Amino acid sequence: MATKKAVLSKDLIVSYYMNHVLEHNEKPKSIYQFAQQNGFSEAEFYTFFGTLDAIEKEIFIQFFDKTIELLEKNPAYASYDMRAKLLSFYFTLFELITANRSYVLYALQQHKNQLKNVMLLTDIRKKFKNYIGEITTDDFRIQIERFQEYQEKATKESLWIQFLLTLKFWMDDSSAGFEKTDIYIEKSVKAAFELMNITPIDSLIDFGKFLFKEKIQKN
Secondary structure, eight states, X not given: OOOOOOOOOHHHHHHHHHHHHHHHSSOOSOHXXXXXXXXXXXXXXXXXXXXXXXXXXXXXXXXXXXXXXXHHHSTTGGGSOHHHHHHHHHHHHHHHHHHTHHHHHHHHHSOSSHHHHHGGGHHHHHHHHHHHHHHOOHHHHHHHHTOGGGXXXXXXXXXXXXXXXXXXXXXXXXXXXXXXXXXXXXXXXHHHHXXXXXXXXXXXXHHHHHHHHHHHHHO
16 A cells, blocks of 8 residues: 655655755755655745745744743743743753754854854744743833843843853753753853843852853863
8 A cells, every 4th residue: 555645844844854964964955856855846845935044944943933832831831930931941942952953063063154054043033032022021121121231122132142152052062961051051041130130240150160160171
């Protein structure tokens, strides 16, 4: 009995693409080649994506969307404060990308020009900043209104930069179970919130010691 052909979908194309990259350590040479290798037509491809680069961006969007989906399935999540929600976001997202680490490392290191690699995260940047806006509490808004330099827009941008630094730390992390990334997340989020509250001393010193120790060990 003939095997029934799977119905082509955006998710299936993403799966085909990731498998190709992992098996060949390079992206497909062309959309035509990619389509032929996976049993669908080039015309069918264009009903879901305009370019191969669009698939790469979609993969990171799916990581983000899946993270939010998992967080919202937790009944307790809605009652978390802003800091706890952000920590939950980090731990959940990094668990997902760790499960796909080989692909993520390839995608974010494929170009010598780091700006091109970061461009894959353009849509994630928008989603992340929207997410920060959604979890920002009224109490926090009142707190930052006391200090002009810590307006909400600046808060979103600074937390996005923190996210990129965390991602880079994870990419370089060789510890078992990426336990050092977990420590980095906890310390960096704590330090970021205390800095925005203008009470940074203890956490910033602790975070600074952690980074200094990591730098010394690598050198």
